[in-house]
Amino acid sequence: MANATTAGAALPADTNIPTVLHEPRGTASFHLKVFIGIAVALVIAPFVLYPVFLMKVLCFALFALAFNLLLGYGGLLSFGHAAYFGMASYLSAYSAKVWGFSPELAILTGTATAALLGLVFGAVAIRRQGIYFSMITLALAQMVFFFCLQAKFTGGEDGIQAVPRGRLFGFINLADDRVLYFVVAAVFLFGLALIYRIIHSPFGQVLKAIRDNEPRAVSLGYRANQYKLAVFVLSTTLAGLAGALKAIVFQLASLTDVHWSMSGEVVLMTLVGGMGTVFGPIVGAAVIVAMANYLATLGAWVTIVQGIIFVLCVLLFREGILGLVARWVKRPL
């Protein structure tokens, strides 16, 4: 994590562009502290809060982190990330329940499905830019939704219920919420570390260059479309990991996971937490999941409140929560 400052070394030697690094000194060690803080909080949390709620937050936080990798660092607004989250959720649930896969294999199956789907859809979607990219990803996700609505294996309106949690690696019994929580927390931390590493790698630097000025990056010899496709697939894979994990945790995969409103929710989490901040989506996911829990009895008010938050964020708080905090502590988060 600490080698962010050496990222420029991997750039082609003759291009001589200034690297896009503007993180003040000491940021890497500051981030390490934040990372350790998160790890400690994750260990303490289940003794304070309800583990199932925490697992929900962690699954959605991973989903939002994956989404933010694409939006915040690739500059690509996908409005169809529910497709990858949901398909991974279905495949993970199906393979665990019908094929009798062990949880780790089921999660891998789901994640691989999302990666494959992301590769195919990404190749189509990156052919257009800006608003069109958003509309195309949304339309593709809607296609997946209708597929899931009609396909036999998804169970239609019922979804796939009573998915067995099983035994991880054959000996860790996941039926216990506490045990499962620590597995989920470990996967989440792995995802967070991976995303942090991607953002601060030479690959991540090129991504930011493409985000900020694509024609210039292209003129410098970077194949922008390959980078975009790569980050798209990475993002969908991690979104799939979150979805697959969610299916095991809640023992359920349903149409809600692939619906466009799920795509909207992940956008909202990222926006609330702070687009383009490393840790923002975690905060955003916690806020939105907690809010949904509190407002669950109020029916359509959940969507109204979500809409209000969208409007508020866009009009007044574009930086999001961690964007504000980052300005306050004068360090990127």
Add this chain to the structure above:
Amino acid sequence: MITIFGVPSAALFGQLLLGLINGSFYAILSLGLAVIFGLLNIINFAHGALYMMGAFVAWMLLNYLGIGYWWALILAPVIVGGVGILIERNYIAPLSFSDQRQSFVLIGATAIGFLVLSFGFSLSATLAFVGAAVIGVAAASIYAWKRPSQSSTVHVDHLYGLLLTFGLALIIQGLFRNQYGVSGLPYGIPPQLAGGQQIRLFDAPIMFMPNYRAWVIVASLIVCLATWFMIEKTKLGAYLRAATENPTLVSAFGVNVPLMITLTYGFGVALAAFAGVLAAPIYSVNPNMGADLIIVVFAVVVIGGMGSILGSIVTGFTLGLVEGFTKVFYPEASSTVIFVIMVLVLLVKPAGLFGRAS
């Protein structure tokens, strides 16, 4: 009864007719999206919600005020267009302002209005929210009136326009869902258009054509072509196209571009409301009627490309027909066929069938 490709002609043509009707809604909605996108550079996610609002306004006019279909066909677009103008002035335009004061006034007045109405007057939350939105918009409009010299200096990221209008769509749909439920409300066919014609070919009955459905197709074609004529052939349209190309230059010639932007948004939204009124007697008036439709319309827009007005119209009607065909011959794919076509078009002609390469 004649059969075509093993399908009874009545079933085939019935589905094609329904396809054509859906196609006319696609055409009107994508037309509005294209006009708005051209000038505002945002994709209006609230378009589906405002289409739904058009249908609801027609229903409300009938049930609360006793105003029938024909007046609703004029009044609903005017009312929803007015709502659109207020949205543009108070929500969308401030996105490009260099300071956020108007937004603070808007949000503050809305919040205070909500508290006063819901606790002071003990209105139901939904009604209090609608009232508060009116208060907020009024306060922000008065504020903007007092200091009108807001220059749009900041370049608006298309991202924020999309997210803002998505949020507005969620709010509008949620409010209607709270107030009217999701089961759908009936809206009758106007008596002048009840019944239908049996269409015969050489004395053999081919299909039954309900009068109302024929009217929907004719009315949509007229509106689409009138819009095309206005934009491509009139002086006003010339200003509009010029402002789409270069707003700074056009405003240098003394044209009030911000006003034009506002009216364009209102017009695009009014088109959506018009489609909503047309749809009301065919589909039940339902808070969710716009949400799924708008995604299909996005696909239509991607297929057609937003460069050409006639292109949007042709693409809309054609895709409606294609969807109708699919419903007859391979019903399982009817809900996905437009998305599949979108993928194929993107692979072959990424800029869209009528689009200009950017």
